[in-house]
Amino acid sequence: MPRRVDHATRRLEIIRATWRTMAREGVEATTLRKIAEEAGFANGAIGHYFHGKDELLAAAYTHVFTRTNERIAAVTHNLHGMAALRAYCHEILPLDEDRLLEARIVLPFWQQALTRDGQQEMYEGHMASWTQELVGLIEQARTDGAITSAQPDADIAGQLLAMLTGWQVLALLTPASADPAVQVAQLDAYLDGLDPAGRAG
Structure with missing residues (x-):
C-alpha cells in the first residue's frame, strides 16, 4: 500500500526550507531547485503545493509572522501592561541571529508586496493585528500609571511599529549601527x- 502523504506537513516543510534557503542565500539566488534540495524533495514536488517563488516568498513571510506571534504569546503570557509591552516589542526587534534571519524574509516580501495583488493587503492586515494588540497593552500600561503621555494610544502603537520595522531594515543594511544593546x-x-513626569516610578 502506498504511504499516505500528509500534505499539510509537507507544505510546512517546504515553507521552512524556503525560509532557510532565502535567509541563507538571499531571494535572488534562491531557486525552486535549491528549495527542493533543502527540503529533501524531488524538484517537481514543490509545484504540487506552490505556484512559483513569489507564492513561496509570501508563504515564508506568513511563516515568519506566525513564528513571531508564537514567541510574543509565550513571553507575554504572564505579563501585564508595560512589562508585556516591552516583551512584545523585543520579539519583533532583530536582537539575535534567528530574528535577523526573519528580517531577511520580511524585507524582500515588502518589495514584492508593492507589485503583487493581495500581498499588500495581507501585510496591512498583519500590521493591523499588531496595532490592535499593542493598543491593548498600552491601555493596560496607562491604567497602571506607567504611561501618562497625552498621545493617543493608536499613535503610540504606530510609532512603536515604525521603530521596530525600521530596526529590521537597519539591522540588514547597516548592521554596525544596529547593535542589540542600542536597539x-x-x-x-x-x-x-x-511617562514624562516619571509618575510611574
Missing part, C-alpha cells in the same frame, strides 16, 4: 518617555 536602549528611552 533596546532606544526602545527603553521611548517607552520611558511615555
Whole structure:
C-alpha cells in the first residue's frame, strides 16, 4: 500500500526550507531547485503545493509572522501592561541571529508586496493585528500609571511599529549601527518617555 502523504506537513516543510534557503542565500539566488534540495524533495514536488517563488516568498513571510506571534504569546503570557509591552516589542526587534534571519524574509516580501495583488493587503492586515494588540497593552500600561503621555494610544502603537520595522531594515543594511544593546536602549528611552513626569516610578 502506498504511504499516505500528509500534505499539510509537507507544505510546512517546504515553507521552512524556503525560509532557510532565502535567509541563507538571499531571494535572488534562491531557486525552486535549491528549495527542493533543502527540503529533501524531488524538484517537481514543490509545484504540487506552490505556484512559483513569489507564492513561496509570501508563504515564508506568513511563516515568519506566525513564528513571531508564537514567541510574543509565550513571553507575554504572564505579563501585564508595560512589562508585556516591552516583551512584545523585543520579539519583533532583530536582537539575535534567528530574528535577523526573519528580517531577511520580511524585507524582500515588502518589495514584492508593492507589485503583487493581495500581498499588500495581507501585510496591512498583519500590521493591523499588531496595532490592535499593542493598543491593548498600552491601555493596560496607562491604567497602571506607567504611561501618562497625552498621545493617543493608536499613535503610540504606530510609532512603536515604525521603530521596530525600521530596526529590521537597519539591522540588514547597516548592521554596525544596529547593535542589540542600542536597539533596546532606544526602545527603553521611548517607552520611558511615555511617562514624562516619571509618575510611574
